[in-house]
Amino acid sequence: MELSDLLDRPQDVVTWQIDERDLVALVPELSTRIRQLEALRVRLVQEATFRGAITLTGASSAVSWLAESSKLTPAHAKRAMSLGADLDRFPDVRSSFENGDIDTEQARSIIGLLLKVPDYTSDIKNSGNGGEFDDPAAECADQCTKYLLTNGARENAEDTRRRVAGLASMLQPDDTTPPDDENEKLNEFFASRTAGGRLRVKGHFDKATGEQLMTALSALSKPEPGRNTTRGEREPDSRSAPQRRADAFADIVRHYLDSGAAPGEGGERPHMTVFVGLGDLARTTREAGIEPQDAGTSFIRRGPAWMPWLGPIGLRLAATLSCDASITPIVMDDDGNPLDVGRTTRLIPRRLRRALHARDCGCAFPGCGRPAAWTDGHHVHHWSNGGETKLSNLVLLCRFHHTLIHKGDWQVHIGDDQHPWFTPPHWIDHERKPIPAHNRGQLPLAC
Structure with missing residues (x-):
């Protein structure tokens, strides 16, 4: 089957009737034709602009006419217009583009480099001044063109972009302003x-x-x-x-x-601050199944838990963050005024943290094992409900699995072997058989 047979009325093509060999042959042939048609559109738009035919349409500009008539974005239309004008200066690139060997993005990348070649070669003297080259800019542009077009015919636009970037880095003199992609002064973060x-x-x-x-x-x-x-x-x-x-x-x-390597701010090392009522925190950990629910116990919310930068947060997140944190108790009156500020204490001291590292070797959740440096110390029985900060009540969890445990579907306990065991929810295992910690399920290798 010939491609021309399909292009007369492509909407009527019945694909299931096409032989498999024809299918795999038609796709690359069609892709080449699409590139040729795109090049033809660029040529037609350029000719219409040159003759002033755009004025017959009543459009305010050639870009707006092309965008409206071709269903292109204004940015896409503008790039097509500028490409047509630039192709006149580089006939070899135009020929390769119109033959369908390269696409629009490849042509734009190659031309972008060729336009900069005169600046890159400005410090090279020609033979008339005792140099080695008759026309350094022309010779460099010719070599770059052949190299990029030869490779562009068998690779995609991203590959060509990388080749262009590589040539630009080699051609640019070291004493000039760095290109935009290497200029750190242009960095922005919002x-x-x-x-x-x-x-x-x-x-x-x-x-x-x-x-x-x-x-x-x-x-x-x-x-x-x-x-x-x-x-x-x-x-x-x-x-x-x-x-x-x-x-x-x-x-x-x-x-x-x-x-602790970050510089101080406001007289303190950078830290994340969470304000939450102790009673609210205790209730949340009970409701999540981290502690048994005490019958008849209720707490009245003093207000939402919140953080200085991003405002109110849920109590479940506050409970997760409080598992392995430095705590500063602040006594408030009924109007929300601080009456007393207690001493800041860290829930899990460094010596106990090192013991946790030695026991769990990282995230203890089955199948995880992320390094210990990237984990939190989770209280099996939350400290806000009286849980002690000791080895038999702690387990290392990465932030993902720490959050998962606080949701209450998975449960963790310290077994008779003094290691963590995890109980899956019933939809994973209807018998809910406990699973050993990650490092206990692996071969006994040193961690």
């Missing part, structure tokens, strides 16, 4: 609170900073199969790639603050 109370961040960084960030995120954002059944079966990580990167970023920030 953080704003949304109407729903979340924090939205966006930004862009130079290559060196970006490489450092991606390196830091890479090891922490790998998929982590979970062990969710008593038979030891591993299920795929249910988080998407953006979710894994967000979790990794949160771990990096938390680890940095915990390290």
Whole structure:
């Protein structure tokens, strides 16, 4: 079957009637034709602009006419217009583009480099002044064009972009202003609170900073199969790639603050502050199943738990954050005025934390095992309900599994062997057989 037979009325093509061999042959042929048609549109728009034909349509500009008539965004239309004008200066690129060897993005990347070649070669003298080249800019542009077009014909736009960036880094003199992608002075990072109370961040960084960030995120954002059944079966990580990167970023920030290496602010080391009533906290941990519910016990809320930067938070999150934290008791009167500020104490002292590291070797949740440095110390019986801060009442959990335990579906207890055991919810195991901690389910290797 010929491609031309399909293009007369493509909407009427019955794909199931096409032979398998024809199917796999038609797709790349159609892709080449699409690139050729895109090049043809650029040529037609350029000719219409040159003749002034756009004025016949009543449009205010060629860009607005193209965007409206072709259902393109204004930005896409503007790029097409500028590409048509630039192609006149580089006939080899135009020929490759019109033949369908390269697409629009490849043509734009290549032309973007060729336009900068005169600046890159301005310090090279030609042969008339005792140099080695008749026309340094022309010779450099010719070599770059052949190299990029030859490779562009068999690769995608991203590959071509990387080749262009590589050539630019080699050609640019060392004593000039760095290109935008390497200029750290152009870095920006925005953080704003949304109407729903979340924090939205966006930004862009130079290559060196970006490489450092991606390196830091890479090891922490790998998929982590979970062990969710008593038979030891591993299920795929249910988080998407953006979710894994967000979790990794949160771990990096938390680890940095915990390290104490950050500069002080307001006379104190950076820390996250949570204000919550002790009675509210105790009630929440009981309702979550972390402590047995006492009949007849009730607490009146003094107000929401909250944080200085982002405002009110749920009591469940407050309970999770309070498991392994420094606590400063503040006595308030009925009008909310502080009467007395007690001494700040850390719930889990460093010596006990080291003992937890030695016992659990990291996150104890079955199938996890994240490094101990990235974990919280969770109170099996919450301290707000009288639970003691001692080895037999503590377990190391990463933030993800710490939150999971506080939801109350999974439960954890310290067994007769003095190690954590985890009880899955009934929909995972109807018998709810306890599962040993991660390091206890592995081979007895040193941690």
